[in-house]
Amino acid sequence: MTDAITSDNEYRQQRLANMAALKELGYEPFGRAFERTGRLSEIRAAFEEEKPVTAAGRLTTIRDMGKSIFADINDGSDRFQIYVQKKAVGEDVFDAFKLLDIGDHIGVDGELFITRTEEPTIKITSWTLLSKALLPLPEKWHGLKDVESRYRQRYLDLISNPDSRALFNRRIATIREIRNYLSNKGFYEVETPMMQQQAGGAAARPFATHYTALDSEMYLRIAPELYLKRLLVGGFDKVFELNRNFRNEGLDRTHNPEFTMLEIYEAYTDVSGMRELIQGMITHVADTVYGTLKVGSEAQPVDLSLPWREATYRELIVERMGDDWYDLSLDDARAKAEAEGLDLDPAWDMLMVTHEVYEKLIEKTLQQPTFVTRLPAQLVPLAKACPDDPSVVDVFELVIAGQEVAPAYTEMNDPIEQRSRLNSQAGEDAEKVDEEFLTALEHGMPPAGGMGVGIDRLVMILSGVDAIRDVILFPQLKSRE
RNA sequence: GGAGGUGUAGCUCAGUUGGCAGAGCAGCUGACUCUUAAUCAGCGGGUCCAGGGUUCGAGUCCCUGCACCUCUACCA
Numbered sequence: 001m002t003d004a005i006t007s008d009n010e011y012r013q014q015r016l017a018n019m020a021a022l023k024e025l026g027y028e029p030f031g032r033a034f035e036r037t038g039r040l041s042e043i044r045a046a047f048e049e050e051k052p053v054t055a056a057g058r059l060t061t062i063r064d065m066g067k068s069i070f071a072d073i074n075d076g077s078d079r080f081q082i083y084v085q086k087k088a089v090g091e092d093v094f095d096a097f098k099l100l101d102i103g104d105h106i107g108v109d110g111e112l113f114i115t116r117t118e119e120p121t122i123k124i125t126s127w128t129l130l131s132k133a134l135l136p137l138p139e140k141w142h143g144l145k146d147v148e149s150r151y152r153q154r155y156l157d158l159i160s161n162p163d164s165r166a167l168f169n170r171r172i173a174t175i176r177e178i179r180n181y182l183s184n185k186g187f188y189e190v191e192t193p194m195m196q197q198q199a200g201g202a203a204a205r206p207f208a209t210h211y212t213a214l215d216s217e218m219y220l221r222i223a224p225e226l227y228l229k230r231l232l233v234g235g236f237d238k239v240f241e242l243n244r245n246f247r248n249e250g251l252d253r254t255h256n257p258e259f260t261m262l263e264i265y266e267a268y269t270d271v272s273g274m275r276e277l278i279q280g281m282i283t284h285v286a287d288t289v290y291g292t293l294k295v296g297s298e299a300q301p302v303d304l305s306l307p308w309r310e311a312t313y314r315e316l317i318v319e320r321m322g323d324d325w326y327d328l329s330l331d332d333a334r335a336k337a338e339a340e341g342l343d344l345d346p347a348w349d350m351l352m353v354t355h356e357v358y359e360k361l362i363e364k365t366l367q368q369p370t371f372v373t374r375l376p377a378q379l380v381p382l383a384k385a386c387p388d389d390p391s392v393v394d395v396f397e398l399v400i401a402g403q404e405v406a407p408a409y410t411e412m413n414d415p416i417e418q419r420s421r422l423n424s425q426a427g428e429d430a431e432k433v434d435e436e437f438l439t440a441l442e443h444g445m446p447p448a449g450g451m452g453v454g455i456d457r458l459v460m461i462l463s464g465v466d467a468i469r470d471v472i473l474f475p476q477l478k479s480r481e
Numbered sequence: 482g483g484a485g486g487u488g489u490a491g492c493u494c495a496g497u498u499g500g501c502a503g504a505g506c507a508g509c510u511g512a513c514u515c516u517u518a519a520u521c522a523g524c525g526g527g528u529c530c531a532g533g534g535u536u537c538g539a540g541u542c543c544c545u546g547c548a549c550c551u552c553u554a555c556c557a
Contacts, residue, residue, distance in 0.1 A: 066513040116515050136487045138507050139492035141518050203557040
């Protein structure tokens with residue numbers, strides 16, 4: 001099955017024979033550029049009976065009626081019916097057409113008409129072979145269901161499963177609309193290094209590689225953050241980067257080792273500026289791509305109507321675990337959490353127990369968009385403290401459909417404080433601290449709000465799919481050797 | 482890392498108690514000038530994921546491995 005990619009079976013033999021026969025008749029099996037009136041979707045949109053058109057596409061079905069043939073071609077924009085009549089094209093051209101197989105790319109000249117069953121159709125006068133397909137397509141009715149084949153041979157999935165193609169069209173449109181939105185707000189899109197001497201800006205195991213010319217170890221970035229902040233120092237007041245991050249960690253339903261991340265930084269604002277921005281951005285995408293603010297799936301409906309709920313971390317904990325939660329002794333709190341079915345590490349303190357409650361019992365239940373604010377400072381070492389309470393930080397986590405979609409910070413711009421936090425984070429690996437970044441901060445980074453948005457996850461939530469592999473064209477899979 | 486599930490024709494799937502390997506679509510031959518999952522008649526097509534084992538006999542039972550899926554654990 002999936003490993004028989006170039007298997008030499010009867011289908012391939014038959015198609016090779018058809019190709020040889022066509023060659024014999026003067027048809028070049030692998031053609032060159034072919035000028036068409038337009039995409040099939042454009043031809044359909046400008047349909048006019050008796051209008052001459054030139055079109056191209058892949059043959060997807062053939063209905064042979066004897067002296068006339070109906071077939072469908074598809075160019076990725078649309079499917080369109082063509083009609084080949086022996087009387088109209090002549091016997092030689094007609095007989096040669098019968099040597100075509102489903103999957104072949106052809107170009108056609110003809111005239112538009114509407115059949116008795118009211119199907120817009122091209123009645124062809126001539127056709128050209130553009131590319132012979134030597135292997136068959138998946139079945140027309142059931143499509144390609146085998147999950148592994150759908151990922152490994154995504155092209156077959158895209159050809160035979162219209163839902164999959166539609167989902168990737170939405171992903172493409174989502175990314176385009178995010179860029180439009182941010183560009184219209186005056187943000188500059190920048191590109192910063194994906195290969196870094198130190199993989200900073202997040203805590204994750206990086207992929208390591210070796211740069212031969214410099215004879216040095218390099219890492220694929222786990223986040224662009226530290227470079228984007230250098231640009232804040234350099235005078236870019238509104239920047240974003242929308243591109244790939246790489247993390248050398250496990251694979252599962254919601255994690256792919258390379259994933260698409262949007263990071264946004266804006267000078268002279270703070271976390272509340274980010275809140276306005278993300279609400280505007282996501283509702284813009286929903287409006288323009290989905291045409292509605294009611295998105296997600298039937299099982300996981302999401303209503304993006306504004307305003308979105310805002311709740312402090314503490315409020316959510318108390319709401320779930322009772323007014324007295326923060327007055328309980330560690331033992332009593334543990335007992336209460338365990339009674340809720342949580343499995344707690346004996347070494348955990350109150351902070352960790354409480355956070356386990358948040359992650360396991362609360363976050364997953366936040367179906368509608370919720371800004372969780374005022375997180376404990378210990379959990380978020382790189383954000384600024386709230387002015388009225390240094391034990392909590394001025395951040396939010398936007399949670400939708402039980403998933404963290406966008407964390408935002410009022411960014412740390414004090415180089416002294418930043419250095420001490422990075423040092424304590426690095427522990428004994430002092431060389432892991434990005435000194436050049438700290439130097440940049442000492443030149444003065446304006447106060448700023450910053451935010452990260454996991455694009456794959458956003459697409460999953462808006463489209464209501466639950467596997468990240470379904471929104472990444474070529475997800476990571478193990479080698480089959 | 483752990484547990485469970487799946488793997489059969491190009492594709493989608495059946496396969497009973499261990500007893501000749503099945504269907505639909507696709508392919509091939511033939512019929513058919515408005516079909517659209519075209520229809521009708523006929524014909525081919527298998528490394529049953531791989532490797533061992535049990536048995537007179539294994540797609541089916543046992544062991545090992547591989548891939549994929551789900552749950553779980555780890556992962557700021």
